[in-house]
Amino acid sequence: MVEVTNVLLSGVVGSTAYGLATPESDVDRLAVFAAPTVLFHGLRPPTGKQATRVSTDPDVTRHEAGKFAGLCLGVNPTVTELLWLEEYETCTELGERLVGIRESFLSARRVRDAYYGYAVSQFRRLENREDGSFSADTRKRTAKHARHLARLVHQGLDLYRTGRLTVRLADPQWYRDFGERVAAGEVDVAKTLLAEGEAGFDAARTPLPERPEEEVVEAWLIDVRAAFLSAARA
Structure with missing residues (x-):
């Protein structure tokens, strides 16, 4: 099981972000993290279900950077909204760059x-x-x-x-x-x-392209992998 380290971007999403929260509502958080690159060279790389970690109390969903990018290229609404928040609880340089290319995920x-x-x-x-x-x-x-x-x-x-x-x-x-x-x-x-x-x-007429700018997204992800290439194995 991959350990959640290297959080790049995180924020409050869901009903609180929409303005629909009630006193009974949970506060949902979403985060993007980068697994050490060396883990992708092994028998069980952190992909698929292994690339998502969900915890409660507090309620936090964390997606590994590669999985997050894939979900955003599919414009998954519950994931895409993280890139369009007004403020963040964690935002590293790579997280800021991710927000900066948010339009590249859209089609x-x-x-x-x-x-x-x-x-x-x-x-x-x-x-x-x-x-x-x-x-x-x-x-x-x-x-x-x-x-x-x-x-x-x-x-x-x-x-x-x-x-x-x-x-x-x-x-x-x-x-x-x-x-x-x-x-x-x-x-x-x-x-x-x-x-x-x-x-x-x-x-409706739309300014959105027919296809997302996958090369822009891939360039960001390659930089993430390079940044954590020498990170210790979890």
């Missing part, structure tokens, strides 16, 4: 597929109920899914139209109210929002 098709696709998956969670109603036990979770469905549609469309991601929501109360409406049984408003989002993507 039009992946932004649409990722954000709209995640929103659709949230809707399926709302729709897959046996009796067509919400129990008291599931209402809070349902409201959360609905809030994030709306957030994904709006953030994704804005990113698609402008080429920039705004993490902090302009009107968090709107999303809270939307979530409560859906949790109260108005599932059709979520379905309507999805349809409007799809139409918005279809009609």
